[in-house]
Amino acid sequence: MIPVLPPGVRLHWDAVRGSHVLLAPERVLMLDEVGHAILSRVDGTTPVDVLVSGLAADFAAPVEEVGPDVTEFLTGLARERLVDLHA
Amino acid sequence: MPDGSRPVPPPIAMLAELTHRCPLSCPYCSNPVDLARREAELTAGQWADVFRQAVALGVLQVHLSGGEPASRRDLEEIVAAARDAGLYANLITSGIGLTPERIAALVAAGMDHVQLSVQGTRAETADRVGGYKGGFARKMAVAEAIAAAGVALTLNAVMHRHNLAELPEVFDLAERLGARRVEVACVQFQGWALENRAVLQPTRAQVDEAKRLVAEARAARQGRLVIDFVPPDYYADLPKACMGGWGATGLNIAPDGAVLPCHAAQTIPGMRFANVRDVPLAEIWYRGPAFAAFRGTDWMPEPCRSCDRREVDFGGCRCQALAVLGDASAPDPVCRRTPGRAKLDALLAAEGNGPGLEVARWRRIGG
Ligand code: SF4
């Protein structure tokens, strides 16, 4: 499964509020550190499992814990069409 | 107790009304009846300055609207300026005035998203409502060009008594055009729409049916189409918050540069609006009298003042209070906890079987 940010959805640094945000049609999502770490790895070519092992290494957390969190986060966004999940 | 000392947050979104000019003449248009003329419009250079000030203030998204923004030949320049300033650029258009060439130029300028409004799903009804023959066919051609350019598309439909039954067709059309979102709003009674309230007001049965259709479509189309639906609040018991509270999340710039807390604020008598030509945007947001007028809870009358929902709905819509009760500082007449509700109920009873579309007053500059 390869996550992709669809057209009209992009990451942005909000300098006034000092926060990473996801900008989308009629939506602004304030991202925490983890949310930003996940989405900044979404480049349209990296599969979820590669993304998960990278995150697990960076956050020094076990893959078995990171995996479900990442999947839940991405499928939640996919339901709102803020992320596309390609086979 | 109301707390007036809370700091004012920076705005997130800005509606930039680039022009009041529009080739269509929808009877539900929420533009003011007294439309601004071309000579009074801000130039692209002035807009670029406004965008930079807006970003410094904290605005993240700009909604480029009108009238019909494509009526401005410098729209491409304005979109580029919005992106240069660091804004997410959303174009709200009827599609009329756009060509595949202009769409390509807008994409090159950095346009993030397009909201295409439809007046109906069939050429016959849509063109009758829009008052523009051939408009529907041109709109479909524009939608195809947007899809071909790979730009994110949302279909906007304004529903009213004469087209609510077409809802499922709106969803079909959205998917056929490659839209990822559809926004269905029920006509709001402000500006021109207010003059046509009796003609457009949906019945309660229609609204209930619309809610059922939306719930059904959301389930059936999950993951393909996101459906935003704003039911008309005349049939609700409690009001909706005004855009997260007056002067709390967003601001509007009128074509001539007047800065408004809400697109309908100019209907409120006695309210004065500072202009970006004269006053810095941050000054207007944080200290402008129009923004202070209904911000927070200090302005509230009873029963809002001591109500547990005062920071949930902020007393509802000021413009609706004005339109129905003649007093912008009254609680929203939708609220069943307030005496104003009786007036709204009487209105609904009287207009439940209002006249047909024939008597609607069509929007015209100088009309
Ligand atoms: S006052 Fe009413 S019309 Fe104006 S923004 Fe608020 S809810 Fe909308």
Ligand code: SF4
């Ligand atoms: S009384 Fe005022 S604050 Fe309370 S629900 Fe009604 S409108 Fe909202």
